[in-house]
Amino acid sequence: MTMINRTAIFILTMFAIIVFTQSSVLAQKAPPFSNDIMMDNHTYVFFMADRFEYNMNSGLNPLVLDAQGYIGKDLNKFWFKAEGEALTAETEGEMEFQGLYSRAVGPYFDAQAGIRYDVAYNADDSQSRGFAVIGLQGLAPYLFEVDGALFVSDAGDISASLEAEYDFPITQRLWGQPRLETSLAVQEVEKWGIGSGFNNVQLGFRLRYEIEREFAPYIGISWNRKLGQTADFTRLEGGEASVFGLIGGVRMWF
Amino acid sequence: MSENKTNGITRRTFLRYSASMAAIAGVSSILPGYALAGFGSEKRDVLTPQGPDNVIDLTIGKMPHMVDGKRGEAIGINGSVPAPLIRLKEGQDVLLRVTNELDEPTSIHWHGILLPFQMDGVPGVSFDGIKPGTTFEYRYPVRQSGTYWYHSHSGLQEQLGHYGPMIIDPASEDPVEYDREYPVVLSDWTFENPYNVLEKNVKMEGYYNYQRRDVGEFLNDVKKKGFGSTIKDYLSWGQMRMSATDLLDITGATYTFLMNGHGPESNWNPLFKKGEKVRLRFINASAGTTAFDVRIPGLDMTVVQADGQNVKPVSIEEFRIGIAETYDVIVEPKDEKPYTIFAESLDRSGYARGTIAPRKDMMAAVPELRPRPKRSHRDMGMMMDMDGMDMEGDSMMEMDHGDMDHGNMDHSDMNMSAMKETPVKHGPDKHGPGAAAIAQNQFNRMGEPGIGLGNDGRNVLVYNDLKSLEPNIDERPAEREVELHLTGNMERYMWSFDGKQFHEVKGPIEFEHNERLRLTLVNDTMMEHPIHLHGMWMEMENGNGIYNPRKHTLLLQPAQRISALVTPRDKGRWAFHCHILYHMERGMFRVVQVADEDGNIYGQDYA
Numbered sequence: 072m073t074m075i076n077r078t079a080i081f082i083l084t085m086f087a088i089i090v091f092t093q094s095s096v097l098a099q100k101a102p103p104f105s106n107d108i109m110m111d112n113h114t115y116v117f118f119m120a121d122r123f124e125y126n127m128n129s130g131l132n133p134l135v136l137d138a139q140g141y142i143g144k145d146l147n148k149f150w151f152k153a154e155g156e157a158l159t160a161e162t163e164g165e166m167e168f169q170g171l172y173s174r175a176v177g178p179y180f181d182a183q184a185g186i187r188y189d190v191a192y193n194a195d196d197s198q199s200r201g202f203a204v205i206g207l208q209g210l211a212p213y214l215f216e217v218d219g220a221l222f223v224s225d226a227g228d229i230s231a232s233l234e235a236e237y238d239f240p241i242t243q244r245l246w247g248q249p250r251l252e253t254s255l256a257v258q259e260v261e262k263w264g265i266g267s268g269f270n271n272v273q274l275g276f277r278l279r280y281e282i283e284r285e286f287a288p289y290i291g292i293s294w295n296r297k298l299g300q301t302a303d304f305t306r307l308e309g310g311e312a313s314v315f316g317l318i319g320g321v322r323m324w325f
Numbered sequence: 326m327s328e329n330k331t332n333g334i335t336r337r338t339f340l341r342y343s344a345s346m347a348a349i350a351g352v353s354s355i356l357p358g359y360a361l362a363g364f365g366s367e368k369r370d371v372l373t374p375q376g377p378d379n380v381i382d383l384t385i386g387k388m389p390h391m392v393d394g395k396r397g398e399a400i401g402i403n404g405s406v407p408a409p410l411i412r413l414k415e416g417q418d419v420l421l422r423v424t425n426e427l428d429e430p431t432s433i434h435w436h437g438i439l440l441p442f443q444m445d446g447v448p449g450v451s452f453d454g455i456k457p458g459t460t461f462e463y464r465y466p467v468r469q470s471g472t473y474w475y476h477s478h479s480g481l482q483e484q485l486g487h488y489g490p491m492i493i494d495p496a497s498e499d500p501v502e503y504d505r506e507y508p509v510v511l512s513d514w515t516f517e518n519p520y521n522v523l524e525k526n527v528k529m530e531g532y533y534n535y536q537r538r539d540v541g542e543f544l545n546d547v548k549k550k551g552f553g554s555t556i557k558d559y560l561s562w563g564q565m566r567m568s569a570t571d572l573l574d575i576t577g578a579t580y581t582f583l584m585n586g587h588g589p590e591s592n593w594n595p596l597f598k599k600g601e602k603v604r605l606r607f608i609n610a611s612a613g614t615t616a617f618d619v620r621i622p623g624l625d626m627t628v629v630q631a632d633g634q635n636v637k638p639v640s641i642e643e644f645r646i647g648i649a650e651t652y653d654v655i656v657e658p659k660d661e662k663p664y665t666i667f668a669e670s671l672d673r674s675g676y677a678r679g680t681i682a683p684r685k686d687m688m689a690a691v692p693e694l695r696p697r698p699k700r701s702h703r704d705m706g707m708m709m710d711m712d713g714m715d716m717e718g719d720s721m722m723e724m725d726h727g728d729m730d731h732g733n734m735d736h737s738d739m740n741m742s743a744m745k746e747t748p749v750k751h752g753p754d755k756h757g758p759g760a761a762a763i764a765q766n767q768f769n770r771m772g773e774p775g776i777g778l779g780n781d782g783r784n785v786l787v788y789n790d791l792k793s794l795e796p797n798i799d800e801r802p803a804e805r806e807v808e809l810h811l812t813g814n815m816e817r818y819m820w821s822f823d824g825k826q827f828h829e830v831k832g833p834i835e836f837e838h839n840e841r842l843r844l845t846l847v848n849d850t851m852m853e854h855p856i857h858l859h860g861m862w863m864e865m866e867n868g869n870g871i872y873n874p875r876k877h878t879l880l881l882q883p884a885q886r887i888s889a890l891v892t893p894r895d896k897g898r899w900a901f902h903c904h905i906l907y908h909m910e911r912g913m914f915r916v917v918q919v920a921d922e923d924g925n926i927y928g929q930d931y932a
Contacts, residue, residue, distance in 0.1 A: 101898045108449035111912035112828035117528050175758040213563040240539040
């Protein structure tokens with residue numbers, strides 16, 4: 072083959088390759104690398120009224136709400152909690168709200184920090200106070216849902232609370248839920264009826280039926296025992312230190 | 326070997342006939358109509374390349390989809406769920422024109438096909454996706470043969486029916502002899518919005534699990550094993566904050582399991598003639614978490630292909646098919662009677678089924694769902710069960726087959742040998758908050774059929790049985806090793822590799838062009854994950870040397886350690902992920918980049 076032939080073939084081949092690569096869809100470039108193409112960094116909104124119940128006890132019959140939820144991503148969330156009770160027989164009630172930054176500190180636990188705001192009212196009066204909060208919430212070994220927090224009030228009083236719940240299936244839709252709640256204060260705060268030391272123990276057992284996972288009516292019992300000085304304050308006000316009640320309510324979430 | 330022709334026409338003569346007919350008249354279908362009888366609604370068709378440019382046109386759009394008499398809204402292709410069967414021939418250069426009639430972007434990924442990466446169809450990785458109202462031209466040379474499939478790689482579209490089978494006929498003679506064939510596309514269907522399905526799992530662990538160990542089961546266990554050991558067992562699971570019934574994240578509580586688009590009620594009904602060799606091309610196109618256990622009571626199956634690659638024939642009675650895997654089996658019905666093709670979901674919360682019969686509308690008995698299995702401590706990567714197969718504890722043999730004669734189990738050899746191997750200990754990395762349980766010991770497990778299988782005397786396919794028919798080309802030993810751990814947290818519904826979700830990683834995993842690489846995968850979770858690598862084969866190291874099977878998807882059992890040899894021949898950017906759609910979307914996804922020496926990924930290499 073002559074030099075000219077070889078050159079011609081070479082040029083034509085090169086030309087063909089250029090035309091092919093230029094005209095062909097194969098010349099498309101990949102999009103720049105992005106790690107934002109999956110739904111793994113999505114913001115979710117969750118709200119759950121874990122307890123929304125009517126408590127039949129010695130005539131006071133409080134309505135109890137215990138709700139919480141979040142808005143956020145897997146590891147970092149804004150968490151909100153609301154818990155309170157209002158008596159239905161009298162004009163009296165107490166509510167607390169918390170707004171917390173929540174950060175995953177392990178596979179099962181979130182560390183939380185933020186503020187708490189309490190409101191209490193009765194027929195004559197109402198009062199409020201604020202707290203700084205730090206806490207730990209998650210799933211403990213043996214599948215206990217626990218929520219423990221330490222509070223420092225705007226008056227410098229220190230207190231703590233612990234809640235633990237355990238859920239077990241009796242059938243696939245009927246669940247049993249024992250529940251424990253206790254609180255502790257370092258200083259006495261008479262205005263709020265709180266003595267120092269352990270304030271109270273609240274034990275409950277609820278039986279809920281999940282019509283849907285999101286909507287489960289329940290019945291149960293609860294026993295609330297005020298302790299020590301706190302019990303004394305309650306008795307002074309004419310209340311009972313130990314209250315046993317039948318409860319009926321619904322757990323809902325979305 | 327039944328060479329006898331039924332009704333005068335064998336597959337090969339038919340193919341020859343139809344190929345010439347196609348050449349003369351441009352006949353669209355090269356498959357006889359009967360071969361796909363009952364594949365789907367009448368609209369469904371076999372698509373073969375048309376004209377000198379080998380064109381196939383596909384249109385993606387919303388459509389109603391009837392599942393066992395209930396109407397749902399699906400995303401179909403050419404009006405069909407599953408999408409039509411695409412039939413190509415090795416050696417063709419094809420042009421697949423895909424038009425998007427949805428009001429959102431879409432894509433088609435050609436699952437298991439080696440092609441220029443820009444044609445791979447992963448939005449954000451290999452191209453920009455197909456915008457609403459536009460047409461994208463997929464153009465690639467077909468360099469392989471076998472059973473494959475195609476599906477959306479956009480959002481959760483795959484859950485809505487955007488998947489279909491793809492068969493590529495070999496350029497030379499097919500080493501598998503058969504008279505008739507059917508694709509069998511297994512999938513899961515929900516009438517719920519898939520985004521809600523995902524969200525429910527994020528918000529509530531085990532939302533769809535209605536098979537927990539409840540009080541009734543506890544009492545049964547006490548009766549069987551005594552109070553002490555039952556308590557010990559339940560407490561040990563509680564202590565680990567794990568559930569022995571975490572089998573699938575999404576279950577029959579929302580899913581209807583489909584066989585070629587048919588629910589169990591509407592019964593997909595393919596036909597055979599007595600004595601024929603029927604090739605069933607099983608494809609698990611599930612989007613959710615559904616691994617299926619497939620058997621045809623009364624018929625032995627001979628596995629001849631796995632993930633599109635011919636394997637030395639293995640005779641079995643049952644096999645597990647992970648999501649995205651394919652298995653071709655040959656059955657030879659000797660009697661003129663119907664047989665049920667039964668595909669149970671791994672967690673036994675439902676099944677897909679069809680009836681293969683000599684005539685239409687015949688029915689065989691549909692087996693009962695077996696009791697759902699339970700996770701063992703071995704699945705948690707614990708050594709406890711290795712010590713002499715403790716029947717008291719929660720060993721693999723204690724899988725809720727209380728009424729079964731343990732003496733009849735034929736899997737003991739297999740498991741014992743698996744038990745003798747030395748497990749690999751997990752390193753110090755706990756992978757962070759996104760990883761719940763770490764498998765402290767990692768087992769080979771390729772001789773184990775998987776949870777809930779192998780305990781009832783059936784001959785079940787295991788990964789060790791797979792042996793490539795042709796030797797692999799690259800005989801080099803591995804020059805480099807890449808190890809990745811499959812991690813997750815069911816409680817938070819976070820899924821990841823090495824504890825990092827996809828949005829947390831800085832860039833792609835780099836593979837070098839034409840290097841010989843050992844890819845080691847370790848499942849640190851206690852659930853099964855089908856791991857899929859685009860654009861190149863994984864030669865699964867199951868001890869068969871150059872006959873190690875080539876796979877595009879590896880189903881990893883809990884606490885399993887698998888390695889595969891890889892030669893990245895095609896430059897480009899390739900997706901690598903768990904094929905459980907929800908796990909992928911929640912972070913168990915990576916990009917593998919194969920660049921040349923200059924970091925260039927746009928070149929092509931067809932060698």
